[in-house]
Amino acid sequence: MKMYKKVIAALMTGTMAVSLAACGGTGNTGSTSAASASSSKASASDKSSGEKANLKMIFWDSNQEPGLVAMAEGFMKQNPDINVSVETIPWDEYWTKLQAAATGGDMPDVVVMHPDQVKNYAEGNMLMDLSDVLAGDTANASHFPDYVVNDFTIDGKQYGVPKDLGIIGLFYNKDLFDKAGVAYPTNDWTWDDLMSAAEKLTNKDNDVYGFAAPNEGQNFYWNLIWQNGGDVFNKDKSVCTFDSPETIEAMKYAVSFVEKGYSPTPADFANLTQDEYFESGKCAMITTGSWMLTEYLAVEGLNFDIAEMPMQKVKATECSGMAFSVAANTKYPEAAKKLVEYLGSEEAQLIEAKSGVAIPAYENTAQPWVDSFTTINAAPLVAGAEYGHTSPGLTTSNEASAILDDIMPQVFSLEMPVEEGCKAIAEGVNALIQ
Amino acid sequence: METAKKKVKIGKRKRTTYLYGYLFIAPTVIGVMVLNLWSVIQSFYYSFNEVKGFAAPKFIGLANYARLFGDAEIWRSIGNTFLYSLITVPLGVLLSLVVAVLLNAKIKGKGVFRCIYFLPVVSAPAAVALVWKWLYNKDYGLINEMLSAIGIGRIDWLGKPSMALISVAIVGIWTMVGYNMVILIAGLQDIPKGLYEAAEIDGAGPFAKFFKITLPMVSPTLFFVSVTTIISSLQVFDLIYMMMKPSSPAFKSVESIVYLFYRYTFTSYNKGYGSAIVVLLFVIILFITFIQMKLQKKWVHYND
Numbered sequence: 001m002k003m004y005k006k007v008i009a010a011l012m013t014g015t016m017a018v019s020l021a022a023c024g025g026t027g028n029t030g031s032t033s034a035a036s037a038s039s040s041k042a043s044a045s046d047k048s049s050g051e052k053a054n055l056k057m058i059f060w061d062s063n064q065e066p067g068l069v070a071m072a073e074g075f076m077k078q079n080p081d082i083n084v085s086v087e088t089i090p091w092d093e094y095w096t097k098l099q100a101a102a103t104g105g106d107m108p109d110v111v112v113m114h115p116d117q118v119k120n121y122a123e124g125n126m127l128m129d130l131s132d133v134l135a136g137d138t139a140n141a142s143h144f145p146d147y148v149v150n151d152f153t154i155d156g157k158q159y160g161v162p163k164d165l166g167i168i169g170l171f172y173n174k175d176l177f178d179k180a181g182v183a184y185p186t187n188d189w190t191w192d193d194l195m196s197a198a199e200k201l202t203n204k205d206n207d208v209y210g211f212a213a214p215n216e217g218q219n220f221y222w223n224l225i226w227q228n229g230g231d232v233f234n235k236d237k238s239v240c241t242f243d244s245p246e247t248i249e250a251m252k253y254a255v256s257f258v259e260k261g262y263s264p265t266p267a268d269f270a271n272l273t274q275d276e277y278f279e280s281g282k283c284a285m286i287t288t289g290s291w292m293l294t295e296y297l298a299v300e301g302l303n304f305d306i307a308e309m310p311m312q313k314v315k316a317t318e319c320s321g322m323a324f325s326v327a328a329n330t331k332y333p334e335a336a337k338k339l340v341e342y343l344g345s346e347e348a349q350l351i352e353a354k355s356g357v358a359i360p361a362y363e364n365t366a367q368p369w370v371d372s373f374t375t376i377n378a379a380p381l382v383a384g385a386e387y388g389h390t391s392p393g394l395t396t397s398n399e400a401s402a403i404l405d406d407i408m409p410q411v412f413s414l415e416m417p418v419e420e421g422c423k424a425i426a427e428g429v430n431a432l433i434q
Numbered sequence: 435m436e437t438a439k440k441k442v443k444i445g446k447r448k449r450t451t452y453l454y455g456y457l458f459i460a461p462t463v464i465g466v467m468v469l470n471l472w473s474v475i476q477s478f479y480y481s482f483n484e485v486k487g488f489a490a491p492k493f494i495g496l497a498n499y500a501r502l503f504g505d506a507e508i509w510r511s512i513g514n515t516f517l518y519s520l521i522t523v524p525l526g527v528l529l530s531l532v533v534a535v536l537l538n539a540k541i542k543g544k545g546v547f548r549c550i551y552f553l554p555v556v557s558a559p560a561a562v563a564l565v566w567k568w569l570y571n572k573d574y575g576l577i578n579e580m581l582s583a584i585g586i587g588r589i590d591w592l593g594k595p596s597m598a599l600i601s602v603a604i605v606g607i608w609t610m611v612g613y614n615m616v617i618l619i620a621g622l623q624d625i626p627k628g629l630y631e632a633a634e635i636d637g638a639g640p641f642a643k644f645f646k647i648t649l650p651m652v653s654p655t656l657f658f659v660s661v662t663t664i665i666s667s668l669q670v671f672d673l674i675y676m677m678m679k680p681s682s683p684a685f686k687s688v689e690s691i692v693y694l695f696y697r698y699t700f701t702s703y704n705k706g707y708g709s710a711i712v713v714l715l716f717v718i719i720l721f722i723t724f725i726q727m728k729l730q731k732k733w734v735h736y737n738d
Binding site: 095096099103120121124125126215216265266268269270271272399401402405406408412413415 | 487488489507570571572573575590592593594678679680681682683684685686697698700701702703704
């Protein structure tokens with residue numbers, strides 16, 4: 001009896017302590033216990049031929065899945081010998097899973113790549129050089145905005161065929177504007193206009209905030225920094241300029257919404273996300289990306305429209321392009337290249353445009369996307385492409401993001417003066433990159 | 435357990451018995467070897483290397499560990515993790531024991547209650563965390579509705595740094611009680627009925643019976659439960675991952691050591707440092723478990 005219990009206890013102890021370490025090693029046993037992936041597959045055309053190439057493509061946005069499936073079907077119609085399946089892995093676990101799969105040599109053939117992530121994969125020799133695809137006729141690099149192509153060019157090699165553009169705009173709740181008797185935002189709003197509208201729209205008795213000012217770079221404060229003529233890094237990305245006067249001024253403006261009570265606080269956002277605030281009519285304005293349209297449109301009773309981002313010194317917004325990349329070790333390199341070439345073609349990007357889920361990257365295909373909406377005017381988002389900035393590369397893929405995660409919550413909670421926070425970020429990031 | 439001690443007389447038969455024995459445990463042992471042991475070895479190896487992105491490991495000696503000891507974030511997260519254990523383990527184990535004793539008594543609807551208490555164990559952690567997140571909501575959550583109905587003000591469960599860890603710990607306790615209860619009930623049912631009958635004849639009351647018979651007799655099971663509960667509480671991750679966001683002001687007072695490991699390994703692509711973190715946790719767990727093994731002589735009673 002005694003021995004038995006002791007042995008069991010010891011064994012359990014051992015395995016429990018050890019099984020944790022397990023996921024540190026290979027990464028194959030990726031241990032996120034997050035919500036299970038919703039995966040649905042676009043079934044293949046069932047014409048059976050001898051050697052059929054099976055390609056798997058993954059993406060993170062389930063809203064976009066129908067559009068992506070339609071593109072895959074368009075490809076399969078022209079290439080009956082190639083079968084393409086589309087799988088959605090939610091954003092929260094997408095990069096964890098992809099990293100584990102790539103380490104284990106089991107990367108999906110075609111993946112949608114993010115500009116912040118591509119460097120890691122390219123330098124790790126996980127991606128195929130697609131320079132010849134982008135030099136070809138169908139998906140020639142000249143058809144896409146330069147900055148998107150450049151975002152996926154590492155050491156002179158091109159690793160991504162541009163997919164779509166994610167552009168930030170100012171979304172506003174028309175009903176709340178009507179109720180407060182405030183004129184709708186226009187495309188030439190300035191910071192002062194935004195602030196005074198936020199003030200008028202804030203109605204504490206009805207639990208309504210004028211504006212959502214969350215601790216978030218891409219959807220919010222990067223844009224303000226650029227609008228004020230500042231930047232996160234200097235030109236050649238060797239110095240972090242978070243402590244420049246322009247950047248500090250922009251951050252002060254961002255935080256002032258919380259300070260004045262026009263925006264929920266970070267503690268509030270810990271309970272309800274900024275999207276939930278906007279969707280439930282508790283926030284009159286929010287700055288967010290074109291990819292949120294499908295979700296907002298699905299919310300019953302949410303009567304909203306979109307304006308261009310307000311300006312201060314210059315017009316600016318984040319406009320980051322996603323791209324299709326091919327795994328370096330795919331079993332079917334030719335078929336995979338053919339697929340991404342098709343996905344980058346005008347035909348495929350028009351399918352994407354008409355599905356209304358993303359602004360296609362191919363030149364002059366944005367109009368069908370704008371036309372796909374009847375209740376809202378999405379044109380202000382497309383306009384952002386002209387003065388867009390790509391992602392500053394300070395998000396998830398390097399340890400610099402940990403510095404932001406440490407300091408920004410304090411800044412937005414008004415526990416740390418903005419100037420002190422910005423200087424600490426610049427100092428921390430510079431120590432890291434130098 | 436008795437068969438294991440039995441001496442087999444015939445050599446050939448002994449060999450066959452052994453062979454079958456190994457055959458039966460083979461699937462588990464091979465699984466542990468491949469999935470756990472190999473990864474453990476690799477984690478140790480990685481912790482002495484720089485493993486960034488998909489690059490090959492580069493030996494850097496103890497540099498990761500040197501960084502570990504100077505990293506204030508590590509110490510803060512160890513503090514958070516210990517605090518979480520200090521809240522969940524004593525309360526959780528005590529509650530499990532109370533529930534087990536009550537549900538081992540002769541009461542009506544025992545099966546139904548056992549089911550209810552066990553439900554959190556079979557629910558997906560992600561679903562559990564999401565439902566609790568709704569319950570905890572500051573403005574619309576059920577808990578705050580109830581609190582304000584009885585005159586207690588609303589509490590910002592998830593947004594307030596001093597509250598967030600307690601909120602997560604409450605869910606932790608809620609999910610652990612069911613599992614521990616089942617093990618403890620099994621332990622309680624091992625206690626010979628004769629002991630209680632004898633005690634009753636001697637005139638012992640329910641409390642005397644609990645402290646003089648139940649507690650000592652169930653102590654081996656209780657020991658097992660405490661050891662495993664402490665280990666799993668030191669490895670808390672999923673609840674934090676699901677309930678808290680890194681952008682929240684309360685996040686830094688909840689971030690646990692495993693979360694930090696996850697962040698370095700999977701979002702910052704720094705597997706070397708992530709491995710060093712997890713090795714540190716391994717050493718901590720080993721040390722605590724070792725102490726518990728030593729201390730068990732003082733309070734655990736084995737009846738043979």
